[in-house]
Amino acid sequence: MPAVPSPVLDLLTVRGTLTEAEQVTARMRRLRIDGGQLADLEVQPGQQVRVLVGGLTLRTYSIWHYDSSGGVELCVLDHAADGPGARWGRTVTPGEQVRLRRPEGTFTLRPDAARHLFVGDETASVAFGAMLAALPREAVVSGCVETATAADRLPLTGGDRLDWVLRGETSLSDAVRRLAPEPGGIAYVAGEAREVQAVRQVLREAGWDRRSILTKPFWTPGKKGMD
Numbered sequence: 001m002p003a004v005p006s007p008v009l010d011l012l013t014v015r016g017t018l019t020e021a022e023q024v025t026a027r028m029r030r031l032r033i034d035g036g037q038l039a040d041l042e043v044q045p046g047q048q049v050r051v052l053v054g055g056l057t058l059r060t061y062s063i064w065h066y067d068s069s070g071g072v073e074l075c076v077l078d079h080a081a082d083g084p085g086a087r088w089g090r091t092v093t094p095g096e097q098v099r100l101r102r103p104e105g106t107f108t109l110r111p112d113a114a115r116h117l118f119v120g121d122e123t124a125s126v127a128f129g130a131m132l133a134a135l136p137r138e139a140v141v142s143g144c145v146e147t148a149t150a151a152d153r154l155p156l157t158g159g160d161r162l163d164w165v166l167r168g169e170t171s172l173s174d175a176v177r178r179l180a181p182e183p184g185g186i187a188y189v190a191g192e193a194r195e196v197q198a199v200r201q202v203l204r205e206a207g208w209d210r211r212s213i214l215t216k217p218f219w220t221p222g223k224k225g226m227d
């Protein structure tokens with residue numbers, strides 16, 4: 001990618017400093033970025049930011065937590081790749097400067113829905129965590145999250161109301177069939193692209209309106225940009 005003049009970068013991105021790095025699951029690291037330019041951003045639960053890693057390479061991460069004083073927290077999954085995103089997530093340390101785009105995305109919480117169904121994998125659990133944390137405890141919540149191992153389960157507010165399944169023991173679409181969620185409310189379905197479509201099909205067959213199913217394919221096997 002050709003060099004981008006600093007004034008253009010300043011226009012397109014905001015800057016902060018990595019202040020915390022913590023291992024929160026077997027393969028996921030929580031990274032906190034603080035800075036004055038990150039204060040008072042418009043953030044909706046479920047949104048993401050694009051981070052400049054390895055020079056001018058952009059990688060996208062869901063926002064785990066945001067506070068208006070200027071702190072953005074991400075949870076970055078180490079998927080054993082050796083690309084720029086994976087290397088940055090593994091090796092970035094407190095004190096390093098970080099450039100990122102402002103929060104974006106429409107895969108966001110619909111707080112007024114009568115019921116909330118969450119279905120996805122490790123890559124979806126970060127966005128789900130932000131959404132669940134924004135819901136009152138009395139909200140009607142169900143769903144299932146797939147992980148490679150039990151040690152990959154991200155601690156979610158309200159996660160006790162979800163079913164957790166292990167990859168290889170069942171598929172997310174079969175888990176949703178067993179869950180048999182009644183139509184109504186909003187379904188948030190995210191993760192591997194083919195599994196997202198399979199779950200969407202199960203919900204449509206069960207009578208869910210297509211407008212009530214929000215989908216976000218976070219990754220596809222072999223797709224460039226997931227490293």
